[in-house]
Amino acid sequence: MRARIRAGDSDALGELFDQHADAVHRHALWSGSDPAHAEDVVSLTFLEAWRIRESLRSDGDSLRPWLLGIATNVLRNRRRAARRHREALRRLPVRDTVPDFADAVVDRMHDAAQVAAALAGLRALRRADREVFLLCVWSQLDYAAAAEALGVPVGTVRSRLSRARTRLRALAQQELAGNRMITVEQGEYR
Amino acid sequence: MREHIAPPVPALPAMRRQALRHHLLTEVRRPSRRQRRMRVLAPVAGVLTVAVAAGMIAQPWSPDSAPLIVPVEQGERVGASLLLNRMAAVATDKAGPPSGEGGYVYIRSRGAFAELGDGPARLRPVHEREIWIPRDERGDGLLQQPFFHAPIVGVIPQRETLTDVTPNAALVDLPEDPDALLAKLYRERQQRGRGNSRDGAAFTAIGDILRESLVPPDTSAALYRAAAKIPGVEVVRGVADAAGRRGIAVAHTERSRRDEWIFDEQTFDYLGERSYLVADTVDGPAGTVLGTTAVLQRAVVSELGQRPER
Numbered sequence: 459m460r461a462r463i464r465a466g467d468s469d470a471l472g473e474l475f476d477q478h479a480d481a482v483h484r485h486a487l488w489s490g491s492d493p494a495h496a497e498d499v500v501s502l503t504f505l506e507a508w509r510i511r512e513s514l515r516s517d518g519d520s521l522r523p524w525l526l527g528i529a530t531n532v533l534r535n536r537r538r539a540a541r542r543h544r545e546a547l548r549r550l551p552v553r554d555t556v557p558d559f560a561d562a563v564v565d566r567m568h569d570a571a572q573v574a575a576a577l578a579g580l581r582a583l584r585r586a587d588r589e590v591f592l593l594c595v596w597s598q599l600d601y602a603a604a605a606e607a608l609g610v611p612v613g614t615v616r617s618r619l620s621r622a623r624t625r626l627r628a629l630a631q632q633e634l635a636g637n638r639m640i641t642v643e644q645g646e647y648r
Numbered sequence: 649m650r651e652h653i654a655p656p657v658p659a660l661p662a663m664r665r666q667a668l669r670h671h672l673l674t675e676v677r678r679p680s681r682r683q684r685r686m687r688v689l690a691p692v693a694g695v696l697t698v699a700v701a702a703g704m705i706a707q708p709w710s711p712d713s714a715p716l717i718v719p720v721e722q723g724e725r726v727g728a729s730l731l732l733n734r735m736a737a738v739a740t741d742k743a744g745p746p747s748g749e750g751g752y753v754y755i756r757s758r759g760a761f762a763e764l765g766d767g768p769a770r771l772r773p774v775h776e777r778e779i780w781i782p783r784d785e786r787g788d789g790l791l792q793q794p795f796f797h798a799p800i801v802g803v804i805p806q807r808e809t810l811t812d813v814t815p816n817a818a819l820v821d822l823p824e825d826p827d828a829l830l831a832k833l834y835r836e837r838q839q840r841g842r843g844n845s846r847d848g849a850a851f852t853a854i855g856d857i858l859r860e861s862l863v864p865p866d867t868s869a870a871l872y873r874a875a876a877k878i879p880g881v882e883v884v885r886g887v888a889d890a891a892g893r894r895g896i897a898v899a900h901t902e903r904s905r906r907d908e909w910i911f912d913e914q915t916f917d918y919l920g921e922r923s924y925l926v927a928d929t930v931d932g933p934a935g936t937v938l939g940t941t942a943v944l945q946r947a948v949v950s951e952l953g954q955r956p957e958r
Contacts, residue, residue, distance in 0.1 A: 468676050475669050480660055487657040500660070501668055508676050546675040551667045551717040551933075596654035 459521060463511050475504055478522055481597060482529045488596050489533050490581075498547070502539045503529040505546055518606070523599050527607030530589050579629050587622040594619050663935045667717045670933040674768065715762075715770050717935040720926050723882030723899055723906075731883050732876035732898060735916040736869035745862045751950045752780040752789070753816040753862045759890045759920070759941030768932035769925075771940070774890060779860055780952050782815045789813035790952050819861045826873035833874070844902055847878050851900040855909055858918055862946055884908055889920030891942035897922070904929050905938065918943060 462470035482503050486496035506528050514524065532539045540547060580588050593604040594615065601619075605612045660668075745753075758776045762769035777793040789810035823829045833850040844852055854871050857863065863871070875881060875898060884897040889910045897908035904927040910919045920942035927934050947956035 468673055471676060472669065472673055475672060479665055479668070483660040484654070484657055488654060493658065497660070497664065497668060501672060504672050505675065508672075546671075549675070550671055551715050551936075 460514055460516055460518065463507075463521070464514050464516065466511065471504065471508055474507070474521060474525070478525050479504070481522060482525055485526055485529050485592065485597055486533065488592055489530075491533070495536075498540070498550070499529060499532050499536070501547070501550060502532045502536070502543060505543045506532060506539060509542070520603075522597075523593075523603035523607040526593055526597055526599065527609065530593070530607065534585075579626050582629055583622050583625055587618045587625070590615055590618040591622040591626075661719065663717070663719050663933075666928065666933045667935060670768070670928065715768050715932055716937040716940075717933065718922075718924055718937055720906075720924070720935050721884055721886065723884045723901070725880075725882050727883040728881045728898060729876040731896070732872045732881070735911065736872040736876075738916050739865050739868040739872065742865050742868075744864045746948050749784050751783050751948050752952055752954075753783055754945070754947045754949045754954075754956055755779050755781070755860050755862075755943060756945040757860075757920070757941055757943045759939065761939045762931075762937065764931055764938070769936050769938055771937060774940075776944075778955075780949070781819075781861070782813055783862075783948065784815050784817045786812060786815055786818070788952060816861050819857060820863045820867050822857075822867055822870060824866055824870045826870055826877060829870050829874040830877055847880055848900060848902040850878055851875065851881065851907065855907060855921060858909060859921060859941070859943065862948065887922060889922065889942040890940040891920070891944065893919050893942065895919045901926055 459470060459474070463474065479500055483496055483500050486499035487493070491499055503525060507525060510528075514521075518524075580591065583591065589608060590604060593599045593607055594601065599607060601612050601615045605615045608615070756776065756778045758774055760771045760774040762771050775794045777791070779792075780790040782789055790807065791810055792807045823832060830850060833853045834846055836853070837846060837849045854875050857871060878900065880900060882899045882901070884899045884906075886894065887897045887908060887910055888894050893910075893912070895910040896913045897910045899906050899908040901907075904925055905923060906926045907921065907923045909921055911917065912919055921939065922937065922941075923939040925932055925934055925936045925938065931938070945956065945958065949956055
């Protein structure tokens, strides 16, 4: 797969999309994107992956860490990625504006409330720590894969994750004590 | 927070995912041809300016405009005949077209249709269409709609005299027995709904009558009852017409393309039509809209070109 991607085989890109688009999409939502933004992140991630395909290392297993790393970069600086792929984004099929059926909307609101609660904790973390937490815990990359995704040494991943967990535990205790100070504001992670 | 359990987030809808995949692969396979496109687009501005100055309802249209993708919902086969028969029962209680002879049937609608061939289908701009159809006698009619010309991307307002138009009375002169009506449509398959299967042709023929004519209530009822007998007709809920009005649709699918007639869910008034792909094809991914319309007004006027009050 790596060789095919590097060689510019667009069928391989299609397979890569089939295997990992959902993971990239979830990662974007966990990072605080709204649904429309999360879809843009999916498109931009794969367009970026294609653009930098020649820089892909030829050895290694799953390409998920590589893609989540690109997604993390897109999320950090979406405007730059959007500028680079402006033409392609302009041709992105528009989302249907007809609202969902009531049931689906209620489901989504329920989910959204849970995500908001979970993100409320994450928001208190430094960005670098938060990225490691998302990759290692929610996207379930191992330390080495997260290190590859973020382009940092494994030791750094370990120490950031440890700091994130300590902070989150402290916040959870505060919350139990009824001292709830954290709220999520719209657009916090854009 | 139980950190090892990631919070549930809505999944990327399958249709949307397919559309994004299709877009991605189209983009990376797209030959670089920006230079040429710039030259093609250059003279366009002038044409559009003329159209706007002439007071046309037109949106700038570029060959790069995004295709419109709608979610493809599961149709319900069992509900279709029930719905159509209820619609027929309601139709017979409605007031018919004004009595008396002469004049023209006037129908104002809006809609957009996709251009097919050469890659994914892209909708042309939504535009308004007015048609005058002689009511009783074969003769001249009139059609007013913007005229789209692909190579010069632009729009020219156009009023076109139609000659030898089949009068409305002939269009709606149909048997009131649904079996006889359907048999007639099957028989006249070559004239109506060409290129489809027998059932698809009958569905298309009824759709054509519903779209641009003024149908007496009994004929409407017969059309609905006949449609209920077409194998494969489905109900699709939660659809919208080209004016954004929501309704319930009666649909038929053939060769990966679903055609829907949209009705108001309470009154069963005809709203418009929609047609889209239900599978990935060379014309685009599933959900790609090929056509969308909305009938805004139907009336009888006495003169060709005369408009009723809105």
